[in-house]
Amino acid sequence: MNRRNREWLRPWEATIPPPAPAGPVAQRPTYRQMVRHLRSEANAGRMLPFVIEYRGQLAGQLTVAGITWGSMCSGHVGYWVDREVAGRGVMPTAVALAVDHCFRTVGLHRIEVCIRPENGPSRRVVEKLGFREEGLRPRYLHIDGGWRDHLVYALTAEEVPGGLLDRWHQARSGPPRK
Incomplete structure (x- = not known):
């Protein structure tokens, strides 16, 4: 699925910035390293990684990351969906389920979603759900x-x-x- 969606997701997926002149060279993690990182962060209570299925098939991923406790009790959501199921209500439903889990079960108070201004479909997901636009984070x-x-x-x-x-x-x- 990743190969099939690579070009469709490329404008929205995070990349590794070039190294600072004196800094170490960062490399994209392998799949195994990514899974190990997700498990480690989840076990530490800092992340909730979810797989999204639609009609029994892998359709995307949603991650609640940057979970902060104490006086903040918040996290931020990132997601992607397979091009084949986009526009069918899969992602708004997944976001709503994850947010309800965060608020009702996990005990978070605030959820943020940060989206590139030109990513209209992703913006429509949060706007349909009633998220409030708070401002712009440059670069x-x-x-x-x-x-x-x-x-x-x-x-x-x-x-x-x-x-x-x-x-x-x-x-x-x-x-x-x-």
Whole structure:
């Protein structure tokens, strides 16, 4: 699936920046190293990696990362979806499920999603779910060979007392009939 989606995801996936003149050369981790890192961070309570399935097939990935405890109790969400299932409500549903898990089970208070301004489909995911746009982070992440600006979207537990999945289902079904 990665090969099939490589060109479609390339403009949005993080890349390793070039090394500083006196710094070490960073290399893209192997798949095994990536899995080891995800497990280590999850075991330490700093990350929640999820696989997304659609009709029994791998359809994407969602990760709640940068989990911070103490007075902050927050994390940020990153995700990607297979081009073959994009536009079918898979990603908004996955984000809603993950956010509900973070708020109701894990005990986080705030979730952020940072998205490149030109990534319209990803922005629509969080806008459909009612995330609030908070501003711009200039040159926030190294993506596709350069430091790219990102819009910050956020949501707190108080904003979705009935759960984000319930709000998403209500938004999809439209206003109640009279």
